Amino acid sequence: MKINRIHHVAIICSDYKKSKEFYIEKLGFEIENEVYREERDSYKLDLKVAGIYQIELFSFPNPPERVNAPEARGLRHLAFEVNNLEETVTELNKKGIETEPVRIDEITGKKFTFFKDPDNLPLEVYEK
Structure with missing residues (x-):
């Protein structure tokens, strides 16, 4: 396979x-x-x-509510790759989407942050 x-x-x-x-x-x-x-x-x-x-x-x-514990069983989050994290965060914020503070992946050194969709599903943007 x-x-x-x-x-x-x-x-x-x-x-x-x-x-x-x-x-x-x-x-x-x-x-x-x-x-x-x-x-x-x-x-x-x-x-x-x-x-x-x-x-x-x-x-x-x-539909039933999602368990919102980040360490709960199941899909943890959905991540999207972006070219420039700061530009993406600025654009999301201008559209009324609140983002968490930008973090650095300890393993790759890449920048990323999280935000939520209308149902509080965790979404991530991760810099290329």
């Missing part, structure tokens, strides 16, 4: 309209496909990230 790459990451949101606006208008992802699944009362939005990776954004009626 040979795994080529990560194909997509799936996110379940609580407010579809708010999350759709966040990922498209604030983070700049592009819509690849959008479907309303009537039998599930659910949207599925496929987003392009720099034309390479894909995020599936799902809505479901009354």
Whole structure:
């Protein structure tokens, strides 16, 4: 078996309209496909990230809350590579997205920081 790459990451949101606006208008992802699944009362939005990776954004009626402990089992966070961390942080802050203080990865020496999506999912930007 040979795994080529990560194909997509799936996110379940609580407010579809708010999350759709966040990922498209604030983070700049592009819509690849959008479907309303009537039998599930659910949207599925496929987003392009720099034309390479894909995020599936799902809505479901009354999804349970995420456990917000950073060391809880499951997906810890989603990280996006950026060319210039300071510029990215400035742009996120101008769009009303609060970021944590910039940190330095002890192993790689690269800069990174975290912010949250509308459902408090942890997102990271990591300098190339």
